[in-house]
Amino acid sequence: MQATIEFLKLYWAPLLCGVAVVAILPLIAGYIVLVERKLMADMQARLGPMRVGPHGLLQPIADAVKLLIKEDIIPDNADKMVFWLAPVLSVGAALLSLAGLAIGPAFQIAQDINIGILFVVGISAMGIFGIVLGGWASNSHYSLMGALRSSAQLVSYETAAGMALVSALLFTGTLNIKSIVEVQSIEGIWFVMLAPVAFFTYLVASIAETNRAPFDLPEAESELVAGYMTEFSGFRWSLYFLAEYTNMIVVASVATTLFLGGWLRPFASVHGLPGFHLLNFLDLVPTLLLVAIAAYCIVRTPKQPTRVQQMFMLAVAGLCFVVGLVLLAPVVVPIAKPFYAGIHGGFWFILKVSLYIYFFMWLRFTIPRYRFDQLMRLGWHFLIPLSIINVLLVGVALIAGSYFNLHGWGLLLVTTPAAIITLVAALMILAAEKQRDAGHDPNAASDFYAG
Amino acid sequence: MLGADELVINMGPQHPSTHGVLRVKLKLDGERVIGSECIIGYLHRGVEKIAENRTYQQFAPYVDRMDYVAAVSSGLGYCEAVEKLLVAEAPPRARVIRTILTELQRIASHLLWLGTHALDIGALTPLFYCFREREEILKIFEKYCGARLTTHAFRIGGLQYEAYDTFEKDVERFCKDFESRIVEYATLLTENRIWIGRTKGVGILTAADAIAFGVTGPVLRASGVKWDIRKAAPYAAYDQYKFEIPVGTTGDTYDRYLVRMEEMRQSRLICLQAIENIPAGPIMAKVGKVLKPPPGEVYHAIEAPKGEIGYYIVSDGTVMPYRVHIRPPSFINLQAFDRMVRGHLVADVVAIIGTIDIVLGEVDR
Numbered sequence: 124m125q126a127t128i129e130f131l132k133l134y135w136a137p138l139l140c141g142v143a144v145v146a147i148l149p150l151i152a153g154y155i156v157l158v159e160r161k162l163m164a165d166m167q168a169r170l171g172p173m174r175v176g177p178h179g180l181l182q183p184i185a186d187a188v189k190l191l192i193k194e195d196i197i198p199d200n201a202d203k204m205v206f207w208l209a210p211v212l213s214v215g216a217a218l219l220s221l222a223g224l225a226i227g228p229a230f231q232i233a234q235d236i237n238i239g240i241l242f243v244v245g246i247s248a249m250g251i252f253g254i255v256l257g258g259w260a261s262n263s264h265y266s267l268m269g270a271l272r273s274s275a276q277l278v279s280y281e282t283a284a285g286m287a288l289v290s291a292l293l294f295t296g297t298l299n300i301k302s303i304v305e306v307q308s309i310e311g312i313w314f315v316m317l318a319p320v321a322f323f324t325y326l327v328a329s330i331a332e333t334n335r336a337p338f339d340l341p342e343a344e345s346e347l348v349a350g351y352m353t354e355f356s357g358f359r360w361s362l363y364f365l366a367e368y369t370n371m372i373v374v375a376s377v378a379t380t381l382f383l384g385g386w387l388r389p390f391a392s393v394h395g396l397p398g399f400h401l402l403n404f405l406d407l408v409p410t411l412l413l414v415a416i417a418a419y420c421i422v423r424t425p426k427q428p429t430r431v432q433q434m435f436m437l438a439v440a441g442l443c444f445v446v447g448l449v450l451l452a453p454v455v456v457p458i459a460k461p462f463y464a465g466i467h468g469g470f471w472f473i474l475k476v477s478l479y480i481y482f483f484m485w486l487r488f489t490i491p492r493y494r495f496d497q498l499m500r501l502g503w504h505f506l507i508p509l510s511i512i513n514v515l516l517v518g519v520a521l522i523a524g525s526y527f528n529l530h531g532w533g534l535l536l537v538t539t540p541a542a543i544i545t546l547v548a549a550l551m552i553l554a555a556e557k558q559r560d561a562g563h564d565p566n567a568a569s570d571f572y573a574g
Numbered sequence: 575m576l577g578a579d580e581l582v583i584n585m586g587p588q589h590p591s592t593h594g595v596l597r598v599k600l601k602l603d604g605e606r607v608i609g610s611e612c613i614i615g616y617l618h619r620g621v622e623k624i625a626e627n628r629t630y631q632q633f634a635p636y637v638d639r640m641d642y643v644a645a646v647s648s649g650l651g652y653c654e655a656v657e658k659l660l661v662a663e664a665p666p667r668a669r670v671i672r673t674i675l676t677e678l679q680r681i682a683s684h685l686l687w688l689g690t691h692a693l694d695i696g697a698l699t700p701l702f703y704c705f706r707e708r709e710e711i712l713k714i715f716e717k718y719c720g721a722r723l724t725t726h727a728f729r730i731g732g733l734q735y736e737a738y739d740t741f742e743k744d745v746e747r748f749c750k751d752f753e754s755r756i757v758e759y760a761t762l763l764t765e766n767r768i769w770i771g772r773t774k775g776v777g778i779l780t781a782a783d784a785i786a787f788g789v790t791g792p793v794l795r796a797s798g799v800k801w802d803i804r805k806a807a808p809y810a811a812y813d814q815y816k817f818e819i820p821v822g823t824t825g826d827t828y829d830r831y832l833v834r835m836e837e838m839r840q841s842r843l844i845c846l847q848a849i850e851n852i853p854a855g856p857i858m859a860k861v862g863k864v865l866k867p868p869p870g871e872v873y874h875a876i877e878a879p880k881g882e883i884g885y886y887i888v889s890d891g892t893v894m895p896y897r898v899h900i901r902p903p904s905f906i907n908l909q910a911f912d913r914m915v916r917g918h919l920v921a922d923v924v925a926i927i928g929t930i931d932i933v934l935g936e937v938d939r
Contacts, residue, residue, distance in 0.1 A: 167702035264583040268605065268920070336696060337768060346921050348589060491768045492696025494921045495605060 128461055140232045144221050152368035153183025159484050166488045177432040193357030198262060201354065205260035210355065210362035213253025217369035220247035224376045225300045227386045227468030239300035240288065240377065244281075247373050250366055251277045254341065257363070258351035269350025272495060273341035276331055279502035280338075284328035286510030290321035290517045291381040304385035311531045313384040317538045318517055320545045322382045324510045326482075329374035331502070334367065336487035340495055375479035376472075383475045386468030406454045409470045413447035416440075504556055505549070512548045516541040579603060583920075587616050591694045591924040594934030598911075598923065605919045610912045614905075617938035625898035630656050630730060630865040633898070638724035640902060641936040643686050645724045646679035646715070647878040648936075653728045654809055655874035655885035657859075659867040660730070666853045668732035669811040674745060674848045675718070675727055676810065676876075677841040681752070682711040683879035683931075684834050684841075691831070691928035692763060695772050700762055707755050710748050717744065731861035742849045749842050756838060763831070773828035777914035777926040780825055787910040791881025791903050793930060796833045797825030803877040810876075815847045827929045834931075866893055880904050880931050900939060904932040 157172065157179065164171025172179030197206055222232040223243040236242050251274060258270020291314045292298065295306045307313055315322045331338040342350035352363050379385060390402045420440035427433045450470060453463035493501070520541040524534050581602045586592035595616035601609035621640060625633045637652045638645035650672055657663060664672070689704035712722040717738050719727045727733075763769045779789065784797040794801055802819045804812040820836035822829030867889040875884035881903025890896040907930050914926050 163698070167699050168706055169702060264581060268583075336698075339696075340921075346591065346924050488699050489762070490697065490766060491692065491763075491772055492921075493768060494772055494919060496919065497768075497771050 140226070141222070144218060144232065148218065148221070148369060148372075149187065149365055150183065151372075152365050153187060155368050155371070155480065156186075156364075157183050159487075162481070162484055163488050166485075177427065177435045180435070187361070190357055190361040195358065196354075196356045198354050200262040202260040202262065205256050206354075206359075209253045209257030209260055210359045210366070211253070212256065213250045213366040214362045214369070216246055216248075216250035216253065217366040217373065220244075220250075220373050221369065221376075223300065224373070225304070225380070225385065226376075226472050227465045228301065228304075235299060235301060238298045240292070240298045240303065240381070243300075243373065243377055244285070244288065247370060248277065248281055250370060253363075253366065254351050257355065261351070261354035263354050265347045265349075265353045266351050269341045269347050269353070272347075273334065273351060275495075276334070276338065276340065276498065276502075279499060280328040280331035280506070283502060283506040283510045284325055284332060286507065286514055287321040287325035287328060288377075288381060290318045290510070290514050293514070293517055293521055294318070300380055300385075303380055304387060307384045308387055310534070312534070313382060313387075315382040317534055318382070318513070318542070320509065320513045320542050320549075321517070322378070324506055324513065325378055325382070327506060328502075329378060330483060330486065331498070333370045333374055333483075335371065335483050337490050337492050338498055339487075339492060340498060371480055371483060372476065375476040375483075378479055379472060379475040383479075386464070386472040388467060388471045406467065407451070409450040409467065410447045410454075413443045413450065417443040417447065500556075505552055508552055509545065509549050513541075513545045516545055580608070585923065587613075592927060593690065593932055596908075596927065596932065596934055596937070598927070600920070600923065602920065605921075607915050607918055607920065607923060610915050610923075612908060612911055614908075614934070614937050617934045619939065621939040622898050622900060625895055627894065629893045630867070630895060633895070634728075634730065635724065635726045637900075638726055639935060640900070640939055641683075641878065641880065641883070641904065641933045642723055643933055644679050644683040644879045646675050646727050647683070647876065648883060649726060649728050650676050650810065651874065651876040651878065651883045652885055653730050654876065655872055655887055656730045656865070656867070657861075658874050659870065659872045659887055659889055660861055660865065661868075662731055662859050662861050664732040664859055665856045666811070667855045668728075668857045668859075670814075670848055670852050671733060671737055671857070672728055673811040673815075674845055674852075675715070677844045677848075678711045678714060678745070678748075680841045680879045681838050682708045684838050685711075687834060687879075687928070687931045688759060688831075691925075691931075694924040694928040695769065697763065697769070700759055703755070703758060703762075707748075707752060710751070714741070714744050714748065717741075729858065730865060732856070732858035734858075736857055737852070742852065745845055745849050749846050752838075752842050756835065756842075760835065764835070770828060772921075772925060773831055773929075774826055775824075776827045776918060776922045777929060778824060778826045779910055779914050783910065783913055784825065787913070788906050789881070789910050791877070791879070791907065791931075792830055792833045792837060793881065793907050793910070795820065796822035796830040798823055803875055803882060807875075809874075811848065812844075815844050817841075817844050827925055830929045864893060866891060875901065878903055880933070880936070881907055902936040902939060904930075904934075904936040905939075908932050908937055 160182075161171045161179070172182040175181045175185045197203055220243045223236055223239050223246070225239075254273045255270045258266040258268075258273070261267075292303075294310075294314055294317060295303045297303065297306070330336075334341050340350075341347075342352060347353070352360055355363060388405055388408075390405060417440040420436045420443065424433050424436045424440075427436055450466060452459040453461075453466050517538065520534075520537040523537045527537070529536060583600050583602060584597065585600055586597040587595040592598065597613040597616070599611040599613065600607055619639070621636055624636055628636070634649060634652055637648040641648050653664075685704040685708045689701035692700040715725050715727065716722045718741065719725050719735055721727075779787075779793065779797050781797045781799050784794050784799060789797075790801070798821055800819055800821050803809070804817075805819060817840045818836075820833045820840070822833050869889055869891040871886065871888045873884060873886045875882045882901065883903055884901035886897075886899040886901070887895050888897040911926065911930060914930075915923055918926070
């Protein structure tokens with residue numbers, strides 16, 4: 124039994140994940156878009172896509188087909204080779220960086236790379252080449268400006284994001300993604316508690332890195348038409364689109380792994396302890412959630428206008444129910460216990476990633492867009508100093524922690540003061556900024572491409 | 575001549591944020607605008623020339639097609655101008671109903687401005703909230719005269735249609751709801767740090783410049799000039815109602831935003847005062863079926879949502895005007911664009927186009 128599981132873990136899980144990434148990811152990205160449009164519609168007092176399939180559920184497939192059969196336009200003066208290469212580069216980098224991520228202890232394509240997190244961050248940053256080259260090759264002013272903005276933005280915010288990652292990595296002492304989660308499991312505390320400032324910095328920087336609102340300047344629709352994507356259409360355009368949404372998944376996964384305990388469920392340290400623990404009720408949460416969705420679908424079924432839609436609702440309910448049962452099995456059936464970490468890990472990981480992406484979307488619907496100089500100022504004058512101070516203070520806190528021999532929740536005794544001092548520093552930076560601005564017109568010329 | 579590090583980009587006529595078919599040639603240094611030129615005329619339909627071949631009544635629907643998001647206001651200006659030429663006056667009941675509809679139109683026009691302006695700056699959601707309220711106003715128009723956009727709501731000499739049965743109730747319900755709705759927009763934008771950052775200090779137009787360019791409407795008032803034709807030379811029934819004229823201080827985009835927001839509140843108050851007491855009586859003055867104004871000329875201007883819309887009409891005593899000249903606020907306000915945009919960034923260009931609140935149908939006529 125044990126040997127079989129080992130065999131599956133070693134060979135089949137990575138292969139399955141690899142196939143899943145390349146084959147299913149476009150579909151997942153499509154459905155993220157659908158969820159985004161539905162959420163946006165909900166916040167904007169309208170319905171969103173409703174035409175294709177029940178409640179527009181088949182819209183992503185219709186969109187994909189439309190994009191595939193569209194005419195492939197390459198502008199006359201474009202650099203054709205680079206024009207062809209750029210979107211491929213972008214999407215290739217995005218998909219490749221997924222290889223390093225671990226969805227559960229068993230689900231990782233590139234298993235146990237000892238520089239895991241560095242690999243993911245490095246490869247995903249390669250995607251910027253696709254954007255810059257695409258903007259350059261289009262031979263259009265809007266594209267070029269989009270590409271310039273994008274490169275300046277990425278360079279600035281990658282620094283802050285990297286510093287935020289360093290703060291978390293100080294706790295682990297390893298770059299291996301699995302070990303990072305394991306350290307959080309052993310300490311019994313997620314790093315978001317120990318390094319909240321780093322988490323915040325990474326959150327902001329990751330929005331900027333993925334070119335999402337309010338930092339979506341490279342493709343700012345109302346200014347640059349579509350930025351670097353202006354001249355792209357059809358399938359090439361959809362590759363950029365896929366890259367953007369894949370990058371969202373990547374940054375959300377990195378944040379989940381480093382700060383939110385990866386595939387661990389809340390209070391994971393209680394799991395597997397002998398005796399009865401009330402917190403182990405959390406193992407039932409996934410099942411309950413899915414059964415609740417199934418029940419909701421069944422209740423809504425009679426209200427669907429057509430027979431097809433009714434059947435569809437029942438099918439969704441059935442699917443949720445089956446998945447719910449699968450999630451229940453490792454908790455109650457003894458023989459399925461070894462699969463607990465794999466199955467529940469996947470659930471919690473996907474849930475955390477989804478919440479992170481939901482936050483991205485929520486921001487996009489709520490607030491206006493930054494201007495380019497404001498974006499650069501936020502990056503260089505606020506986030507980067509803040510993250511550097513944070514790295515220093517977290518380091519000091521860790522030395523103090525080992526001096527007093529603190530572990531787990533005890534570390535909060537030293538990290539909380541560090542976070543508070545960082546916040547005070549942040550306020551001081553803001554005050555200094557304000558004072559500097561007082562005698563200086565914020566709209567005056569500044570060379571912000573210098574960064 | 576272009577320097578080595580200068581770049582000319584062509585914004586429009588097909589661009590998401592030029593509000594129609596405005597074409598702006600921008601000369602850029604990096605992203606900084608060092609010069610701009612507006613190229614207009616893509617929507618030119620020769621409205622003024624058409625007027626010379628139509629009777630006075632026949633021309634009235636054409637003015638609705640100029641500022642098509644504030645058709646009622648354009649119509650009011652034209653009808654009153656011809657009435658002035660005829661030395662006729664609409665009866666009191668007609669004048670009050672005209673005032674109510676025009677103020678509702680002002681709110682609708684400002685709502686459209688707010689939604690698109692916010693969208694240009696990147697806030698996606700206010701647009702849909704604004705359209706939700708605008709829809710209520712358009713429903714009132716539809717119930718009143720059957721049309722929603724190009725309403726042709728008024729006739730020379732008064733009104734064609736009597737106010738429908740639940741008119742007052744509908745207007746009152748809208749005004750009641752609107753009070754809390756406008757607070758919603760304010761919470762999304764007014765105190766928002768990003769919104770303030772994007773609008774404060776952007777596109778400053780000093781009072782002296784504004785007057786020199788002949789700018790009118792909210793753009794002028796945001797520069798601190800208290801000029802509103804509703805107060806300065808009251809028309810329709812504006813002399814009967816109490817309302818404030820909001821003015822700005824610095825004349826930047828944020829001030830124009832605040833001024834228009836306050837104007838919507840004031841319009842709401844005017845509507846509430848007006849429906850309280852709509853006088854009874856006829857809705858049409860005795861002007862006759864065939865209009866033959868005495869030879870002469872007249873200029874009449876009203877305060878449309880975008881500024882002063884003026885009609886200069888020359889009559890030669892026949893059934894058709896000899897000449898109609900229209901002073902469109904959008905066209906004249908657009909002249910200040912270059913002054914406002916110089917030295918700012920590309921991102922500010924769209925904010926400034928939005929804040930002038932132009933309608934290309936009116937600019938090009």
